[in-house]
Structure formats: structure tokens, C-alpha cells
Amino acid sequence: MSTDPTIHIMRSNLGRARGLGSAKTGLHHWWAQRVTAIALLPLSLYFVLTVLSLDHATRDQVAAFFAEPWNAVLYLCLIAALFYHLKLGVQVVLEDYVHTESTKVASILLVNGVIVFCALACAVSILKLAL
Amino acid sequence: MKDVREALMVGRNTEGRLVRRPVSPFMLGSAYKFQTSSLTSIMHRITSCALGVGTLLLTYWLVSAASGDGAYSIAEAILGSWFGILVLFGFTVALFYHFCNGIRHLAWDAGKGFELPDMHRSGGLVVAATAILTLAFWALAFFIW
Numbered sequence: 001m002s003t004d005p006t007i008h009i010m011r012s013n014l015g016r017a018r019g020l021g022s023a024k025t026g027l028h029h030w031w032a033q034r035v036t037a038i039a040l041l042p043l044s045l046y047f048v049l050t051v052l053s054l055d056h057a058t059r060d061q062v063a064a065f066f067a068e069p070w071n072a073v074l075y076l077c078l079i080a081a082l083f084y085h086l087k088l089g090v091q092v093v094l095e096d097y098v099h100t101e102s103t104k105v106a107s108i109l110l111v112n113g114v115i116v117f118c119a120l121a122c123a124v125s126i127l128k129l130a131l
Numbered sequence: 132m133k134d135v136r137e138a139l140m141v142g143r144n145t146e147g148r149l150v151r152r153p154v155s156p157f158m159l160g161s162a163y164k165f166q167t168s169s170l171t172s173i174m175h176r177i178t179s180c181a182l183g184v185g186t187l188l189l190t191y192w193l194v195s196a197a198s199g200d201g202a203y204s205i206a207e208a209i210l211g212s213w214f215g216i217l218v219l220f221g222f223t224v225a226l227f228y229h230f231c232n233g234i235r236h237l238a239w240d241a242g243k244g245f246e247l248p249d250m251h252r253s254g255g256l257v258v259a260a261t262a263i264l265t266l267a268f269w270a271l272a273f274f275i276w
Binding site: 014017018034037038040041044048052055059062063082083086089090093099118121122124125126128129 | 139142154176179180182183186187189190193194196197198199200203204223226230233234236237240268271272
């Protein structure tokens with residue numbers, strides 16, 4: 001008997017045995033999470049600075065802040081990147097910890113619904129203050 | 132074994148003993164030693180969940196500002212109360228931690244900083260930066276503006 005063949009590729013024995021390969025769409029999720037993370041680096045710094053500048057602000061001052069087009073646009077960018085990043089992240093967390101398939105799908109759908117609702121609520125509020 | 136897929140849950144531990152493969156979150160159980168890497172990793176996830184809840188606050192703040200003076204003054208009273216400040220403080224800790232550790236993750240994605248000493252150093256740096264940024268933020272919020 002010859003010795004066992006050595007495997008030089010980065011793949012677990014389990015992965016080899018199952019032979020399923022990639023799920024084909026995982027890369028998009030991974031990439032989108034990185035892209036939104038990079039976008040959120042400057043946007044969250046901007047967010048922190050604006051929150052400081054709006055400390056103790058009256059509603060009129062908040063409205064005046066969003067009436068500046070750059071602020072409204074940057075906040076809309078923040079909302080888009082933030083909620084997309086959140087949607088991707090929550091999905092991973094639920095996939096990791098919820099082991100019953102039906103509960104997993106249901107909870108991901110529910111959270112996605114809440115996230116879309118909140119993202120739209122934020123966007124409409126920003127536009128209402130801006131216009 | 133009820134299902135043929137259950138066969139995939141059989142594995143061997145480092146001592147070669149047959150074990151049932153742990154399912155996530157296994158890093159909190161006896162199967163995994165607690166260390167800097169696991170602590171900073173689980174903190175990244177915990178802060179992400181905290182920030183997820185925090186986005187509800189952001190939504191509430193924006194909607195109340197768009198709704199009118201009455202709604203905004205209620206939001207101001209809630210967020211400005213001691214409990215509101217406490218929640219906002221936790222929110223800033225989570226935000227700065229996730230921000231700093233996120234940069235660490237992006238560096239790893241670029242293939243940098245994987246050596247164990249580098250990883251431990253960057254982990255400590257993240258914790259220190261979180262503390263400094265959080266304190267700086269609240270110092271500015273209370274004393275400057």
C-alpha cells in the first residue's frame with residue numbers, strides 16, 4: 001500500500017467528502033459587506049462629527065442642517081451603506097445561531113423587513129427635513 | 132442517528148477522540164480556549180448587534196425630527212435623560228469598537244497583520260483606540276459644544 005495522498009489545497013476533509021463546492025452566491029455577500037464597510041469608514045466619522053455638532057440642537061437647527069444638500073446626500077449615503085451592511089451582518093449572525101431551517105428563514109425575512117422599513121423611514125425623514 | 136447528514140457531525144478532537152462536531156457558538160463552550168483573538172472577535176459581533184439596535188435609535192431620532200416639534204421634544208427628553216445618555220454611551224463604545232476592529236478586519240482581508248504577535252498588538256490597539264475615541268467624544272459633547 002502506498003501512503004495516503006497529501007492534499008495541498010485549502011479544503012477540509014468534510015468539504016472534500018461532500019463535494020458540493022461553493023454555493024455560488026457567497027462571494028457577493030462577502031464582497032458587499034466589505035464594500036459597505038469601506039464606505040462606512042468615512043461616513044461614520046462624518047456621522048459622529050455631525051452628531052457632536054447637533055448636540056443640544058433645536059428641531060429648527062436640525063432642519064437647517066439637513067436643508068444643506070451635502071448633509072442630506074451624505075446622510076442618505078450613510079443610511080444606504082449602514083442598513084445594507086446591517087442586513088448582511090444580521091443574516092450571518094442568524095445563520096450561525098439559528099439551527100432550525102424554518103425559524104432561520106423566517107427570522108432573516110423578519111429582520112430584513114424591519115431593516116427595509118427603518119431605512120425607508122430614515123430616508124423619507126431626511127428628505128422631508130431637506131426639502 | 133436520524134438523518135444521514137448526521138454522519139457529517141462526527142469528527143475527532145485534537146486528542147483523536149471521536150466527538151460530535153460543535154455547532155456555533157462553539158467558541159464560547161469547552162471546545163475552544165478563550166484568548167485575545169476570540170475575545171476581540173466575539174466583541175466585534177456583540178457590538179454589531181448593539182449597533183443594529185442603535186440604528187432603531189437613529190431612525191427614531193430622524194423620524195421625530197421630521198414629524199414635528201412635539202415629537203422632537205419627546206425624543207430629546209428621552210435621549211437626554213440619564214438612561215438615554217447611558218444607552219448613547221454604550222452606542223458610542225460599540226460604534227468606535229466596531230469601527231476600529233473593522234479596520235483590523237479589512238487589513239486581514241488584504242492579507243496583512245496575520246502574524247500572532249501583530250494580531251495581539253492590533254487587538255490591544257483597537258481596545259485602546261476605542262477607549263480614547265469614546266472619552267474624546269463625550270468630553271467634546273459635554274464640555275466643548
